[in-house]
Amino acid sequence: MSRVRLCKLSTLNYRNLSPDTLDFPAGVTGVWGENGAGKTNLLEAAYLALTGRTEAGRLEELILAGQTEAYVRADVLESGSLSVQEVGIGRGKRQLKVDGVRTRNGDLPRGSAVLFRPEDSELVFGAPSQRRGYLDSLLSRLSARYAEQLSRYERTVSQRNAALREGQDWALDVWDEPLGTLGRGIMEFRQRAAGRLEELAQGANAELGSRKTLRVQLTESADPERYVEQLRARRAEELARGLTLTGPHRDDLALSLGDMSAGTYASRGEGRTAALALRYAEMQLLTERFGEPPVLLIDDWTAELDPQRRQFLLDLAASVPQAIVTGTERPPGAALLLHAAAGRFSPLTEGNRDGR
């Protein structure tokens, strides 16, 4: 695949952003302004327009309070040709278009952007579901087949859970076989990706100055070879609880630093560093898969970070064809600086760069 570059971003009714179209050059764009100015919202909107995905919880939250629909549009340059990606959001639904034609999620360029956020620390300190979400989002972008299998698996788990809740013992035999096949596919894909993920994250964690070795290991709830057998062995317990208790939807990506569980023992800074290392690994895996680095969207480049870690982020941004870096301090070395205030973004020209 070719390099994807964001040329323009337009938004309408997106959180607190004023309706506008912004131009983005190649290289680093710095977005700087006070707390609550809309910097994170801008990055989130760019991520949504580039990938069709959002890291925010519920779609409704993205819509300007009091409105019913929001819209983002990215004019992107890919393989030398321009295309227009549009995402419309209504209550609980999202519609994607490429060059005016409706499309499904998987049809947007899958490796086109990576979002670094201070909230990424939740990958380390949060629940297993956060880490599974990270892994699934990454693997779904690396493989359309994984994305497809995962969504079928998740549907099957909910149907099987419904049968469990209704105590339909006989119906479970119908669900166990497809669940077994889909679940095994997911487990095998995760196992294949986990080694490289650990290698990349470990390297980045060391480069970020951490003296403790970061381990990233899959903790699997089931054995792919014996999955259907394991499902059957826990059926009585599952019927009692009305839940499927075994399978990749219960896996975790266990993180440890120097042999101690990172979630339990890491300091805030160590956790933040490990989370940066995971995002770095995501970016590298997408680069390896698609042959070009994604657009980097780095939110709050100074948050909780010491000078060495800030420099790592700035160097990373400078190393890729395009990055947008936000902060309450101006990131040095940007090709374009935008000043953020109350959801508006104004370019700082040479004349007023030093004045603000």
Ligand SMILES: Nc1ncnc2c1ncn2[C@@H]1O[C@H](COP(=O)(O)OP(=O)(O)OP(=O)(O)O)[C@@H](O)[C@H]1O
């Ligand atoms: N759906 C919404 N409708 C209206 N306003 C919203 C909506 N969602 C969020 N906001 C507002 O957007 C504002 C900007 O938030 P944002 O997180 O982008 O700020 P920021 O510039 O990144 O700030 P910080 O430096 O504190 O991280 C917040 O004041 C928030 O209340």
